[in-house]
Amino acid sequence: MTPEREEKIDEVVQLLIEARKTSPLGIDSVGELITKEQNEDLHACPKLHGVMVQRNRSWNHTRPLYRLPPEILIEIISIALSEDISFPHCYMERLQKFASVSHQWWLLAIGTPSFWKVASSHLPLELLQQVLLRSAGHLLNVVGYDNDSIPIKLFLSLVAEHAHRWRSLLLSGKEYDITANAWNKGLAHLSAPALEVLTLEGKSYRTLDIASWSVESLRHVKLSTACISWESKTLSGLQRLELENPGPRAPSGSQLLAILAASPDLVELKLGKFHQPQDSSHAPLQTMSVELPMLETLSVKDCSQEMTHCLLAAIHTPICTSFAIDYCQGTADNLGLFKDPELAHIVPVLVTSLRSSPIVMIEWSRENKPTRISTSAKNVQLKLGNSDSMLLVGLLDALENVGSSEIHLHFYRGSSPGTVIPPLRSSKYSITSICIYGTESHELPALVRFLTELAVVDGIAQWPFPRLKWVTIFNSNLGQSGFVEAIVKSIQMNGDRLERAGGAGVAEPCIPFRLTVDELPSGEGPSLTEEDVNVIRRVLGASNFTFFPRLRV
Numbered sequence: 001m002t003p004e005r006e007e008k009i010d011e012v013v014q015l016l017i018e019a020r021k022t023s024p025l026g027i028d029s030v031g032e033l034i035t036k037e038q039n040e041d042l043h044a045c046p047k048l049h050g051v052m053v054q055r056n057r058s059w060n061h062t063r064p065l066y067r068l069p070p071e072i073l074i075e076i077i078s079i080a081l082s083e084d085i086s087f088p089h090c091y092m093e094r095l096q097k098f099a100s101v102s103h104q105w106w107l108l109a110i111g112t113p114s115f116w117k118v119a120s121s122h123l124p125l126e127l128l129q130q131v132l133l134r135s136a137g138h139l140l141n142v143v144g145y146d147n148d149s150i151p152i153k154l155f156l157s158l159v160a161e162h163a164h165r166w167r168s169l170l171l172s173g174k175e176y177d178i179t180a181n182a183w184n185k186g187l188a189h190l191s192a193p194a195l196e197v198l199t200l201e202g203k204s205y206r207t208l209d210i211a212s213w214s215v216e217s218l219r220h221v222k223l224s225t226a227c228i229s230w231e232s233k234t235l236s237g238l239q240r241l242e243l244e245n246p247g248p249r250a251p252s253g254s255q256l257l258a259i260l261a262a263s264p265d266l267v268e269l270k271l272g273k274f275h276q277p278q279d280s281s282h283a284p285l286q287t288m289s290v291e292l293p294m295l296e297t298l299s300v301k302d303c304s305q306e307m308t309h310c311l312l313a314a315i316h317t318p319i320c321t322s323f324a325i326d327y328c329q330g331t332a333d334n335l336g337l338f339k340d341p342e343l344a345h346i347v348p349v350l351v352t353s354l355r356s357s358p359i360v361m362i363e364w365s366r367e368n369k370p371t372r373i374s375t376s377a378k379n380v381q382l383k384l385g386n387s388d389s390m391l392l393v394g395l396l397d398a399l400e401n402v403g404s405s406e407i408h409l410h411f412y413r414g415s416s417p418g419t420v421i422p423p424l425r426s427s428k429y430s431i432t433s434i435c436i437y438g439t440e441s442h443e444l445p446a447l448v449r450f451l452t453e454l455a456v457v458d459g460i461a462q463w464p465f466p467r468l469k470w471v472t473i474f475n476s477n478l479g480q481s482g483f484v485e486a487i488v489k490s491i492q493m494n495g496d497r498l499e500r501a502g503g504a505g506v507a508e509p510c511i512p513f514r515l516t517v518d519e520l521p522s523g524e525g526p527s528l529t530e531e532d533v534n535v536i537r538r539v540l541g542a543s544n545f546t547f548f549p550r551l552r553v
């Protein structure tokens with residue numbers, strides 16, 4: 001084997017190893033079945049051979065991989081080719097590498113129409129013409145980028161003739177801006193009946209007029225610093241809508257709600273940097289109602305408070321499992337959104353979406369940092385500042401009926417968990433874990449007491465968080481914080497409380513959860529000594545305490 005041929009084969013083997021797609025042939029992953037060591041000249045490993053024998057009884061298992069039957073070779077090449085049309089040059093480079101393995105592979109790569117499905121302005125003109133020719137009868141993914149090799153007008157004239165075969169259209173940067181101008185003038189009545197995905201990434205908020213287009217299959221629209229003509233009838237079949245920084249030509253609140261109302265099949269709605277100023281159209285929106293029975297994901301990030309008010313007040317969905325609000329516009333005044341009487345239904349709606357959620361995660365960040373609420377089928381997060389403990393209590397009260405939910409509390413540096421945890425000392429909350437990241441050391445003793453001290457209620461001893469299983473503290477300055485003394489004192493006092501309870505309730509003074517202390521490697525303060533660690537283990541029990549000492553460099 002010549003060095004040149006060996007290099008080509010090595011490249012193809014690496015592509016196959018990296019492939020992670022599942023094959024309809026029954027091959028879980030080509031990458032798991034082929035290794036370079038086993039296949040210096042593309043000989044397949046025994047498991048792959050076995051699959052091939054089952055699929056093709058007449059195939060000789062001693063043949064090297066590059067001599068497999070055509071139908072199996074086509075499938076393997078399909079697995080290894082990238083599906084990401086955002087990188088058409090990578091796709092075509094891979095295809096050309098496969099074509100260089102042997103004459104048979106070249107024939108398959110050239111003659112298989114489904115391989116030629118990305119028409120990009122990045123490609124050389126001759127190759128683009130080959131793509132359009134060889135993909136005849138198959139759907140196309142059309143991609144226009146900045147500073148590519150083909151002039152935009154020529155590119156448009158070539159791909160527009162095949163608009164009936166477009167599956168997706170992605171226009172980015174100045175190509176989009178130029179395209180919007182050109183198409184608005186010359187392609188007013190474009191027919192793209194198979195177009196499913198429209199992605200526009202502009203630089204100057206140009207509007208692409210698609211009102212007259214025939215796009216009955218359009219399901220996903222994603223716009224960034226760009227806009228389209230907002231005709232609800234054109235977008236009536238939408239399933240996913242993403243708007244990022246649409247600028248001054250963004251739809252008004254009433255227009256957006258009209259689009260949503262005409263899209264009952266909408267599954268995902270994401271809005272980012274939507275700063276449409278409040279105008280007269282916002283006035284009636286608080287009383288409008290938009291039913292989205294299929295909506296699963298609602299994300300509103302860094303949008304104007306007026307637009308956020310309008311959306312949350314108007315949208316109603318029974319099955320939303322991912323709900324995110326992220327404010328990055330200013331101060332903690334945004335928290336007033338959740339205290340507005342007119343929007344009092346937000347927490348109940350949030351809780352309704354949690355009915356089937358097994359896990360609830362609640363997080364705090366430093367004051368005046370972005371506030372985030374998000375939920376999903378497995379995860380619910382709430383990031384709040386220090387002043388929001390009562391709102392948290394209200395949310396937990398509303399979550400009381402969720403039943404099987406697990407609640408995870410996360411505190412970040414500057415969040416003062418000692419001011420938030422005390423109101424939560426109640427057996428009705430299903431708090432399962434608490435993580436404390438870099439909290440001020442002087443606050444830890446009081447926090448430890450809140451977590452580890454028994455309470456005697458009506459003569460019955462009980463833990464403040466009976467469902468708590470894990471407490472993790474990330475802190476590098478515990479050596480002189482009074483942390484160890486606080487633990488010892490709490491356990492001693494628990495013994496006194498048990499005596500007062502006369503054996504009613506909790507039987508042991510030791511904590512029912514595992515405490516983990518992880519000393520941050522970047523810390524400079526005093527660390528826990530070996531004696532400190534032994535004291536904690538003796539008091540809590542070795543199985544209830546895990547210690548990760550600071551790494552010394």
